[in-house]
Amino acid sequence: EVQLVESGGRLIQPGGSLRLSCDVSGFTVKSSYMGWVRQAPGKGLEWVSVIYMSGSRYYAESMKGRFTISRDDSKNTLYLQLNSVRADDTAVYYCARCAMIRGVLFDSWGQGTLVTVSS
Amino acid sequence: DELTQPPSVSVAPGQTATITCGGSNIEGKSVNWYQQKPGQAPLLVIYDDSDRPSGIPGRFSGSYSGTTATLTISRVEDGDEAAYYCQVWDGMADHVLFGGGTKLTVL
Numbered sequence: 001e002v003q004l005v006e007s008g009g010r011l012i013q014p015g016g017s018l019r020l021s022c023d024v025s026g027f028t029v030k031s032s033y034m035g036w037v038r039q040a041p042g043k044g045l046e047w048v049s050v051i052y053m054s055g056s057r058y059y060a061e062s063m064k065g066r067f068t069i070s071r072d073d074s075k076n077t078l079y080l081q082l083n084s085v086r087a088d089d090t091a092v093y094y095c096a097r098c099a100m101i102r103g104v105l106f107d108s109w110g111q112g113t114l115v116t117v118s119s
Numbered sequence: 120d121e122l123t124q125p126p127s128v129s130v131a132p133g134q135t136a137t138i139t140c141g142g143s144n145i146e147g148k149s150v151n152w153y154q155q156k157p158g159q160a161p162l163l164v165i166y167d168d169s170d171r172p173s174g175i176p177g178r179f180s181g182s183y184s185g186t187t188a189t190l191t192i193s194r195v196e197d198g199d200e201a202a203y204y205c206q207v208w209d210g211m212a213d214h215v216l217f218g219g220g221t222k223l224t225v226l
Contacts, residue, residue, distance in 0.1 A: 035215070037161075037215075037217075044202075044204065044217060044218075044219050044220040045153070045155075045161065045204050045206075045217045045220070046217065047214070047215035047216070047217060050213075050215065056213075058213040058214065060214065060215075094160055094161070099166075101149060101166060101167050102148070102149035102167055102208075103148060103149045103207065103208025103210060104208045104215055105149075105151040105163065105166050105167075105206065105208070106151075106153070106161070106163065106206075107163050107166070107172065109160040109161055109162070110160060111159075111160050112160060
């Protein structure tokens with residue numbers, strides 16, 4: 001059974017740093033495309049980042065240079081490092097397994113972890 | 120870069136709901152659709168314009184014409200009440216685009 005479990009979300013002050021984790025089971029991160037999607041309170045889905053099997057990484061413009069996606073193949077875990085966070089980074093962050101079918105799509109999702117940026 | 124969806128759609132049980140997703144960014148791209156119920160993670164319901172993942176009822180279907188993709192839900196049930204999002208992949212920029220979402224209300 002495919003499972004993704006996010007952790008690491010918490011209350012953090014503006015300008016701070018935070019690392020989110022996504023532990024997966026039922027498949028391996030090194031053999032999958034993986035991504036992060038976030039959702040601000042009461043808002044729609046917003047793509048954050050994706051990492052290919054090759055290790056290539058892509059980011060939404062507003063997060064480029066502040067967020068870093070990575071994976072630990074030995075732990076079968078996906079990460080998202082958030083730096084210089086702002087109030088508008090407040091959101092539930094979802095980890096998702098991606099498939100590449102004429103483009104990236106998200107075929108399995110975790111339940112999300114809440115990041116709240118506030119002083 | 121935008122994918123335009125109507126903010127809301129209302130339909131009576133047993134009727135057909137249609138949710139559109141439009142924009143120049145759609146042309147020539149594969150469109151995926153997600154259902155999100157309150158407090159839950161999104162669920163893929165249609166991929167590559169019109170294919171259904173296993174476990175998704177046949178009442179859900181997708182189509183695509185020109186610059187508009189459409190999600191159609193036939194014989195709507197109370198349990199279909201949710202937000203629905205379209206999504207495409209911009210291969211030129213290696214970016215993902217989501218539509219703004221449509222709230223489906225079952226009357």
